[in-house]
Amino acid sequence: MRHLLDTKTLSREDALRILDVAEDMADAQQREVKKLPALRGKTVVNLFFEDSTRTRISFEAAAKRLSADVINFSAKGSSVSKGESLQDTAQTLQAMGADAVVIRHGASGAPRTLATSGWITGSVLNAGDGTHEHPTQALLDAYSMRKRRYGADSRGRDLEGFRVTVVGDILHSRVARSNVWLLNTLGAEVTLVGPPTLIPQDVTAWPARILFDLDEAIADGPDALMMLRIQLERMNAAYFPNEREYTRTWGLDADRLAALPADSIVMHPGPMNRGLEISADAADSPRSTVLEQVANGVSVRMAALYLLLAGERNEKEDAR
Numbered sequence: 001m002r003h004l005l006d007t008k009t010l011s012r013e014d015a016l017r018i019l020d021v022a023e024d025m026a027d028a029q030q031r032e033v034k035k036l037p038a039l040r041g042k043t044v045v046n047l048f049f050e051d052s053t054r055t056r057i058s059f060e061a062a063a064k065r066l067s068a069d070v071i072n073f074s075a076k077g078s079s080v081s082k083g084e085s086l087q088d089t090a091q092t093l094q095a096m097g098a099d100a101v102v103i104r105h106g107a108s109g110a111p112r113t114l115a116t117s118g119w120i121t122g123s124v125l126n127a128g129d130g131t132h133e134h135p136t137q138a139l140l141d142a143y144s145m146r147k148r149r150y151g152a153d154s155r156g157r158d159l160e161g162f163r164v165t166v167v168g169d170i171l172h173s174r175v176a177r178s179n180v181w182l183l184n185t186l187g188a189e190v191t192l193v194g195p196p197t198l199i200p201q202d203v204t205a206w207p208a209r210i211l212f213d214l215d216e217a218i219a220d221g222p223d224a225l226m227m228l229r230i231q232l233e234r235m236n237a238a239y240f241p242n243e244r245e246y247t248r249t250w251g252l253d254a255d256r257l258a259a260l261p262a263d264s265i266v267m268h269p270g271p272m273n274r275g276l277e278i279s280a281d282a283a284d285s286p287r288s289t290v291l292e293q294v295a296n297g298v299s300v301r302m303a304a305l306y307l308l309l310a311g312e313r314n315e316k317e318d319a320r
C-alpha cells in the first residue's frame, strides 16, 4: 500500500491490517512514554484546504507519537489566497522533503490527483475530499465498532453480521460513503436513512439498504446508529423545510434513544450540531462513542502512517 485514498478500493486484508496495527498502537499509548521511534527522520505534512479539528489534530498527534517531523499547512493564511495552485503548493512541499502528505480538500478527487500527478514522491493520505471519501474516519469508526463488540479480543476480526444504520445528510457526506464501502468489505450490513432530498441518486449502486423512516430503522434494532451532521456549508438549496422539522423527523432525541436496543451504540463523526441531528441526551449518553471515536482516531492514523511510511522503508531494507 503506497497511498490511502479511499475505502472503496481498500482490500479486506489491508483494512484488517490497519485495524490490527491500530490495536498495537493503542496498547503503546497506554505506556508512560507514548512516543515510538518508528518514523524518526520522516516528514509528514498536514495540508488542509478545509477546516478541521479532529482529523488535523489527530494526524499531528499520530505523526508525533511515531517521532516524525510534522509540518502543518492550512490554506487559510497561506499563499493559496494569492492564487497559488495545488500543483505549486504540492511541489513546494516536495522541495521541503515531505515523505507523506495528509490532504483535506473541498474538491472530490484532489488526493488522487496529488498521488498520481508526479508532483510529489511521498505517500498521500486522504483526510476528506469534498463529498467523496474520508477513509481514516471510516477506519476509526470500524475500529470503534469492533472494539465495542469484541473488546480486548478484537484483533483479526471483521464485522460480519454487524448492523449499522447511518442517518441524515448522506448526500453531502464523505463519511457515509467511506463507511458504506468499508463496512461492506468487513461483512457488516448497512442501512441508510434520511429524507429523500438528502439521499444521493446513485445510491442504488451502493451495497446498502435505504429507508425513509427513522423510527422504522430504530425499531429494526441496529447494532450501531451513526448520526451525520447536516452539512449546511455544502447546501445551496433548501433540502428540508426548517431545522425544527428536521429534528422532529430525523433527529436522535431521548425517546428514540430509549427505543434502541439496550446494547446498540450511538456514533457521530463530529462536529455535532447539538439539538439538530442529535440531542444532548444522546450525545452524552454512555452508549455514545463520540469521544471514543476521537481517541481511536489517533491509533488508527498512527497505524496508517506507520504502514505507509515504515512499511516502505522495511521493504527497501529487506530488498538490500
Ligand code: ASP
Pocket: 128, 134, 174, 175, 228, 229, 231, 269, 270, 271
Ligand atoms: N468531520 C467530518 C468530515 O469532515 C464530518 C462532518 O464534517 O460532518 O467529513
Ligand code: CP
Pocket: 051, 052, 053, 054, 055, 056, 128, 137, 269, 270, 271
Ligand atoms: N470527523 C472529522 O473529520 O472531524 P473534523 O472535520 O473536525 O476533522
